[in-house]
Amino acid sequence: MEIINLTIDNKPVVVKKGTTVLEAATSIGIHIPTLCYMKLEDLNIENRPGGCRVCVVEVKGRRNLAPACCTEATEGMEVNTHSIRAINARRTVMELILSDHPADCLVCPKSGNCDLQNMAHRMGIREIHYKGEQSSYRKDTSPAIIRDIDKCIMCRRCEMMCNEVQTVGVLSAINRGFNSVVAPAFEMNLDHSVCTYCGQCVAVCPTGALTEVDETGAVIRALSDPSKTVIVQTAPAVRAALGEEFGMEAGTLVTGKLVAALRRLGFDYVFDTDFAADLTIMEEGAELLNRLTRHLQGDPNVKLPILTSCCPAWVKFFEHQFPDLKDVPSTARSPQQMFGSIAKSYFAQQLGVRREDLVVVSIMPCVAKKYERGRDEFSVNNNPDVDYAITTRELAALIKISNIEFRALPNEEFDKPLGESTGAGVIFGTTGGVIEAAVRTAYEVYTGKELPRIDFHELRGMEGLRHATIDFNGLPLNIGIAHGLGNARRLLEDVRSGKSRFHAIEIMSCPGGCIGGGGQPYHHGNSEILVKRQQAIYREDSNKTIRKSHENPYIKKLYAEFLGAPLSEKSHHLLHTEYFDRTK
Amino acid sequence: MPKIKLADSTVQTIREICKKYDNKEGELINVLHNVQEKLGYLPAEVQEVIALELNMSVAKVYGVVTFYSFFTMIPQGEYPISICMGTACYVRGAEQVLNEFKRQLKVEVGQTTPDGRFSLSCLRCVGACGLAPVVMVGDKVFGRVAPQQVKDIIAEYHEGCPHEAKSA
Numbered sequence: 001m002e003i004i005n006l007t008i009d010n011k012p013v014v015v016k017k018g019t020t021v022l023e024a025a026t027s028i029g030i031h032i033p034t035l036c037y038m039k040l041e042d043l044n045i046e047n048r049p050g051g052c053r054v055c056v057v058e059v060k061g062r063r064n065l066a067p068a069c070c071t072e073a074t075e076g077m078e079v080n081t082h083s084i085r086a087i088n089a090r091r092t093v094m095e096l097i098l099s100d101h102p103a104d105c106l107v108c109p110k111s112g113n114c115d116l117q118n119m120a121h122r123m124g125i126r127e128i129h130y131k132g133e134q135s136s137y138r139k140d141t142s143p144a145i146i147r148d149i150d151k152c153i154m155c156r157r158c159e160m161m162c163n164e165v166q167t168v169g170v171l172s173a174i175n176r177g178f179n180s181v182v183a184p185a186f187e188m189n190l191d192h193s194v195c196t197y198c199g200q201c202v203a204v205c206p207t208g209a210l211t212e213v214d215e216t217g218a219v220i221r222a223l224s225d226p227s228k229t230v231i232v233q234t235a236p237a238v239r240a241a242l243g244e245e246f247g248m249e250a251g252t253l254v255t256g257k258l259v260a261a262l263r264r265l266g267f268d269y270v271f272d273t274d275f276a277a278d279l280t281i282m283e284e285g286a287e288l289l290n291r292l293t294r295h296l297q298g299d300p301n302v303k304l305p306i307l308t309s310c311c312p313a314w315v316k317f318f319e320h321q322f323p324d325l326k327d328v329p330s331t332a333r334s335p336q337q338m339f340g341s342i343a344k345s346y347f348a349q350q351l352g353v354r355r356e357d358l359v360v361v362s363i364m365p366c367v368a369k370k371y372e373r374g375r376d377e378f379s380v381n382n383n384p385d386v387d388y389a390i391t392t393r394e395l396a397a398l399i400k401i402s403n404i405e406f407r408a409l410p411n412e413e414f415d416k417p418l419g420e421s422t423g424a425g426v427i428f429g430t431t432g433g434v435i436e437a438a439v440r441t442a443y444e445v446y447t448g449k450e451l452p453r454i455d456f457h458e459l460r461g462m463e464g465l466r467h468a469t470i471d472f473n474g475l476p477l478n479i480g481i482a483h484g485l486g487n488a489r490r491l492l493e494d495v496r497s498g499k500s501r502f503h504a505i506e507i508m509s510c511p512g513g514c515i516g517g518g519g520q521p522y523h524h525g526n527s528e529i530l531v532k533r534q535q536a537i538y539r540e541d542s543n544k545t546i547r548k549s550h551e552n553p554y555i556k557k558l559y560a561e562f563l564g565a566p567l568s569e570k571s572h573h574l575l576h577t578e579y580f581d582r583t584k
Numbered sequence: 585m586p587k588i589k590l591a592d593s594t595v596q597t598i599r600e601i602c603k604k605y606d607n608k609e610g611e612l613i614n615v616l617h618n619v620q621e622k623l624g625y626l627p628a629e630v631q632e633v634i635a636l637e638l639n640m641s642v643a644k645v646y647g648v649v650t651f652y653s654f655f656t657m658i659p660q661g662e663y664p665i666s667i668c669m670g671t672a673c674y675v676r677g678a679e680q681v682l683n684e685f686k687r688q689l690k691v692e693v694g695q696t697t698p699d700g701r702f703s704l705s706c707l708r709c710v711g712a713c714g715l716a717p718v719v720m721v722g723d724k725v726f727g728r729v730a731p732q733q734v735k736d737i738i739a740e741y742h743e744g745c746p747h748e749a750k751s752a
Contacts, residue, residue, distance in 0.1 A: 015741065039742040163641065163644070168641075169640070169642070169643055169644065170641070170643055171639025171643060172641065172643035172647035173645045173647050173651075174643075174647045174650045174651070175647055175651065176650070176651050176652075176653075182641055182653075183643075185628070185631070185641070185642035185645070185646040186642075186646055350731045564690050
């Protein structure tokens with residue numbers, strides 16, 4: 001390994017050959033401002049177009065200023081990050097960017113979380129010396145994501161996520177010069193495109209150009225309507241991230257405070273999507289064993305591997321990109337939709353409330369859930385199973401609007417019956433969790449024996465593609481895991497060509513799984529936050545007394561009183577779905 | 585966006601061009617040049633076929649088509665007129681020449697005359713700076729064009745039988 005010696009702001013620094021000036025500076029605590037640059041270290045995701053020029057530094061002996069993010073450190077280099085020339089150039093660049101940016105920060109949905117606003121503040125920009133043309137584009141509203149492209153600064157982070165990480169290919173830089181902007185082909189609306197609504201573009205957008213559709217107003221109206229019973233479900237990943245919105249350390253579990261906050265907001269029942277996750281395991285696990293048994297009996301029509309189907313962006317992805325494989329994924333609905341379906345049938349009956357008078361709100365780490373809840377097949381007589389789906393960020397906004405001091409809240413418990421869950425339900429929030437939960441149940445159902453261990457460390461981690469073989473009493477069960485749709489595509493291509501050797505594959509659209517969802521508090525490029533959220537999810541799992549879905553007493557009760565058995569006719573009707581070829 | 589249905593033979597033509605370049609993503613610009621040469625323009629439906637053949641996203645293809653001024657999504661006139669706006673041509677009065685074409689043809693840049701005869705576009709440097717300002721009609725290059733000559737150039741093609749129209 002070749003070693004490079006250089007100085008940055010007169011401080012000596014030693015780095016490996018190939019290190020950039022930016023990385024070298026960071027390693028000694030000098031934080032050169034950046035805007036387009038973004039690196040998610042733990043996920044191997046990097047955006048480095050060298051486009052914004054905010055990170056320029058002065059290098060002794062070099063005629064022009066050097067962009068620190070794209071300049072390799074060389075032997076003997078003398079870098080000055082705050083020479084007057086560098087500062088002036090950086091400010092000029094910022095002022096030019098700001099000169100074509102709407103100055104509506106006070107009412108912008110990104111206000112307080114905007115990298116551009118933060119950078120202007122950090123550089124102390126007090127005046128914009130350049131008056132010029134302002135871009136003016138049509139606002140594009142879809143069921144989940146809003147594009148307000150006047151606010152685009154061409155950092156191209158969204159484009160990188162959409163193309164390189166997710167391989168969805170909806171967004172691209174188009175046009176030239178002042179007119180260049182990131183848009184779908186032919187500037188069509190997102191809802192006409194193959195967009196999956198994974199929301200990873202929203203997660204990385206430094207400004208308010210890409211945001212989620214805000215449903216908080218509708219939720220407040222439902223809560224204040226005395227004729228409605230309003231219930232809420234919260235997804236597993238929310239409890240591992242919500243605290244960040246209130247200044248708490250990343251990875252702080254706030255389950256109890258979350259329940260308390262929802263109760264104070266006025267929800268009549270505070271339930272848990274984890275309950276529905278346990279239900280998903282019952283159905284999906286039964287489907288896996290059914291397919292596996294038929295496969296072992298030599299049935300040539302059986303489709304293996306089975307693919308998980310909890311992630312709505314993933315579902316939309318294969319409907320567009322792999323419609324020929326639409327009978328391969330599990331037919332089980334996602335936990336959000338299972339919850340809605342059970343709430344508006346079983347629970348509404350218990351309460352003696354008409355489904356029209358029961359409002360189901362979801363708190364999700366996800367923007368695609370907004371799209372999913374609106375799918376036609378998830379409503380009965382035009383009444384949706386889930387009425388509103390708000391993100392973790394929107395919930396934080398609701399809590400702030402309602403004057404609730406989140407950090408001071410006591411820890412409270414979910415309501416019964418749809419609030420009881422196991423550790424298996426919780427781990428749905430991270431990559432690898434769904435399949436681990438499925439293994440815990442499928443093993444015991446298949447072998448009739450108790451699991452010798454509950455933690456499957458071989459299924460955990462942050463690598464984009466993982467695989468493991470679990471011994472099912474002599475049957476080696478091959479399991480694949482992918483997070484990020486680009487990784488999913490690689491596994492899918494093997495399935496399509498018949499090369500896949502897996503029996504079951506878990507797929508999550510977002511890097512990290514739901515903890516890294518497009519609706520989570522912004523990570524601002526710090527992937528350590530995702531790692532901490534993941535650790536929190538596993539901590540919550542090990543804190544639970546019951547850690548296998550089939551041992552959830554309320555799940556047992558639900559089957560005994562209402563559904564019969566997994567894959568029963570009633571289960572099929574309420575808990576399963578079909579997929580559509582969206583290439584037509 | 586209104587959809588046009590491409591003739592099977594057109595799709596075949598596009599596929600053959602892509603195949604000529606081994607369906608390589610890196611050959612996109614060459615493919616686009618060839619297809620535009622054959623079809624005159626690159627409507628959305630054509631870009632969709634190219635994206636599929638080169639195994640890349642339509643958004644990327646559209647990004648390249650909109651980046652280079654040479655590519656067009658609007659059907660070209662029978663005689664496409666291009667005015668070079670490169671530095672040399674510009675400083676020698678290309679803008680006045682362009683304005684004269686606009687005035688006489690009653691179209692803006694990027695448009696085609698209602699009779700489908702002429703379309704007007706701008707280019708960036710054709711590599712004939714010594715002849716600045718340069719105007720191209722089809723493949724034919726006119727050098728050192730003054731606004732006063734615009735009328736004659738148009739007339740030359742209006743007769744219906746332009747001599748040497750397709751050869752430089």
